[in-house]
Amino acid sequence: MKIYELLSLFRVKQWVKNLIIFLPLFFSSNLLIGEDFIKTLYAFLSLCFLTSSVYIFNDIIDRERDSHHPKKKSRLISSGKISLLNASLLSALSLATSLLISSYFVKSEYFLLFLFGYLAIMILYTLYFKHIGIIDAIIISLGFVLRVIVGSVILELDLSAMLLVAVIGSAILISFGKRKAEISSLGIEEAVKHRPALSVYPKGVLDIIISTVTSVTFFAYIMYCYGYETTGLKLLLDPYLPPRFHEPQWLLLTIPFAFYVMTRYIILIYKGESTIPEDIWIKDGELRTGIIVWLLILFLLIYFEQFSRMF
Secondary structure: OOHHHHHHHOOHHHHHHHHHHHHHHHHOOOOOOHHHHHHHHHHHHHHHHHHHHHHHHHHHHOHHHHOOOOOHHHOOOOOOOOOHHHHHHHHHHHHHHHHHHHHHHHOOHHHHHHHHHHHHHHHHHHHOHHHOOOHHHHHHHHHHHHHHHHHHHOOOOOOOHHHHHHHHHHHHHHHHHHHHHHHHHHOHHHHHHHOHHHHHOOOOHHHHHHHHHHHHHHHHHHHHHHHOOOHHHHHHHHHHOOHHHOOOOHHHHHHHHHHHHHHHHHHHHHOOOOOOHHHHHHHOHHHHHHHHHHHHHHHHHHHHHHHHHHO
């Protein structure tokens, strides 16, 4: 067994989804506080090993169906390159690693409870919910939302209602967008063969869902930016700006970049190129550039004051 095949079995590329646990820390302006960052980093690693355990379990359950899928048939389990016993042991080992990191480094009973709750939900998803249209997408969306909530809980940080709405909307967009992309890529008949839950959506329904969720998400982000006060640039620029611009809602400057990223992502959905959401930010240069610029501007606006104190 080659290293890249083992990494593929553990879905290391999908670990990027778990970075969302840093979101509350980032927007709290405490990202540069070492203790909080290290604790969130350990939580991130614990969550990565937990999700890897779930992915392996999912591959074991779906091995027969995956063996007939044009892309999934080459996976270690569906192709028979690794035995079910060894795959099960790797899944158990990954779960044990997750729990050990949580117990010895995160040291939060709430996070440990989250791990068991997330594990239970994902097992039910694999065995039952993934076959029920709409419910399957909602369960996946719930996973993203819970990551953000637990990220704030372990550090005892406040979580803005508007930020949470934006996260919920983004999670729903990713989940339903993936299903729309599968239909755009394979065609409805072929897509339903590989994901029977897609049969629940009449023509045009996913378009309405994506349109509605995008609008709500973008509006929630705008309202969050409006209510977020950034004092660093205010102190720097106030002497040079007219009084009307002395309000510290500088995060509003990031709205065009957020709009670009969302629009580009929707374009990729309808082109059928976002069937694997964790891959498209790597494969699509325009989306990747938009995300990087957006995050850099957010970082500058939120952490400018902290950096200015260092020099």
